[in-house]
Amino acid sequence: MLILIAGITGSMGTLLTYESLKRGHTMRGLGRDASRLSSDLKDKIEFVEYKNYHDEEALDRACLGCDAVICAYAMQSELQLEGQLFLLRAADRAGVKKFVADSWNGDYRTMSLGFQESYDPYIAFRAQSQLESKIKPIYMLTGCFAEVLLGTYHTNLESNPWKLEKGELRIWGTGNETMAASPMPDAAGWTIRVLEREDAEEGGDWFVYSFRTSYRELAKVYGDVTGNHIEIITEGSLEELSKVERRERAAGDKTQFWEYLGWTYLKNMHGGVFDSATDEHNAEFPPESRTSIEDFVKQQLRMQKS
Ligand SMILES: NC(=O)c1ccc[n+]([C@@H]2O[C@H](COP(=O)([O-])OP(=O)(O)OC[C@H]3O[C@@H](n4cnc5c(N)ncnc54)[C@H](OP(=O)(O)O)[C@@H]3O)[C@@H](O)[C@H]2O)c1
Structure with missing residues (x-):
């Protein structure tokens, strides 16, 4: 393809x-700048x-002759909604039938707008795409x-619970609430496998994850693998976390929602919201395509050292 x-x-x-x-x-x-491409991919x-996501002439050139389009834009609301719609329309004009929507996230289908603002554009894109396109997007x-759970990606939020320089993990509630989690390479692998399926044009939701874990379990595995004990510090109850989240949200500006959204994520992660994902499609993928929690932690440590 x-x-x-x-x-x-x-x-x-x-x-x-x-x-x-x-x-x-x-x-x-x-992309907007070829020099940002990983050097080992440049000749491949x-x-x-x-120029930008609404450069329709370039979007048409990019989609021409493609069998499939994958949207992997950054988590910026304008890109996820408007940018993605521009891309979908260009794919439509080029007659592309397989389209993977910007996704690789928790199950937001029952969330209302404003529950976790980062998901609002996904909800809106899904609804709008049905109104205007024959393409049936794939959602991973x-x-x-x-x-993200281990704090090695997107960790710039004040609410990041990992304080590894102090050997601490700061949790709310019991820390035993579980979440569905997938290392990014696993998610990438399943995406391409879904595109290779004969029914890829039918689109739809793909529920697959590598492991279910809690903050406490992750801290234990991290400690066992590194030999360094991680001290769990309890910041407060889930009710107290909700109060902090409400306070930060009320003081924040919706157009700058990332400034408070870290608290919303923390509340939803500790509160079990991200446990709603199912493993409905795990059996569709070979077991070796799912990394275990231990192997994931080992890989992360190797990457940090190299
Ligand atoms: N489940 C999770 O925990 C989780 C966490 C993070 C992300 N995600 C998902 O993964 C997706 C991809 O995230 P990522 O972290 O891989 O993204 P990323 O590396 O932050 O960014 C992807 C690309 O977006 C492009 N971009 C950024 N600003 C742009 C703009 N104004 N106009 C046009 N392009 C722009 C950039 O390309 P150029 O600079 O080359 O144009 C960039 O390389 C997200 O949208 C989200 O759905 C999930």
């Missing part, structure tokens, strides 16, 4: 490209440069990125 990845210079974009090349596909990437893919509902 010829696969286009929009946002190919990003973290998921890069992993999706490695996986696609490994599985014998031809790759085209879309065709790169289409665009893979739970929380395990890297």
Whole structure:
């Protein structure tokens, strides 16, 4: 297949490209600056440069002749909604039938708008795409990125519970609430496998995750693997966390929602909201495509050392 990845210079974009090349596909990437492309991919893919996500001439050029399009844009509301719709329309014009929507997240289908603002554009895109396109997008509902749970990706939020420099994990409630989690390379691998299926044009939700875990279990595994004990500090109850979240939200500005959303994530993660994902489709993928929690922690440590 010829696969286009929009946002190919990003973290998921890069992993999706490695996986696609490994599985014998031809790759085209879309981005604003070719120099941001991972150096080991430069001579392996065709790169289409665009000025911005609404550069329709470049979007049409990028989609032309593609068998599948994957949207791997960053978590910015404008990109996830408007950017994604521009991409979907270009895919439609080019006659592309397989489209993976920006996803790889928890199951937001029962969440109302404003419950967790980062998911609002996903909800809106899903609804709008049904109103205007014949393409049936694929949604990968893979739970929380395990890297986010361990605090090794997107850790710039004040609410990040890991204080590894002090050997601490700061939890709320019992710390035993479980969450569905997937390392990013696993999520990338399943995405390409779904695209290779004969029924990929039918789109739909794919529920698959690598492991279920809690903050306490993750701290224990991390301690066992490194030999360094992680001290669990309890910050407060779940009710107290909800109070902090409400306070930060009330003081915040909705147009800058990332400034308080870390608290909403923490509340939802500790409160079991991300446990709602099912493993409905795990059996569709080979067991070796799912990394265990121990192997994940070992891989992360190896990456930190290299
Ligand atoms: N479940 C989880 O825990 C979790 C966590 C994080 C992300 N995710 C999912 O994974 C998806 C991909 O995230 P990621 O972390 O891989 O993204 P990322 O690396 O932050 O960014 C991906 C790409 O977005 C493009 N981009 C950024 N701003 C842009 C703009 N204004 N206009 C056009 N393009 C722009 C950039 O491409 P160029 O600069 O080359 O144009 C960038 O390489 C997210 O949308 C989200 O759905 C899930």
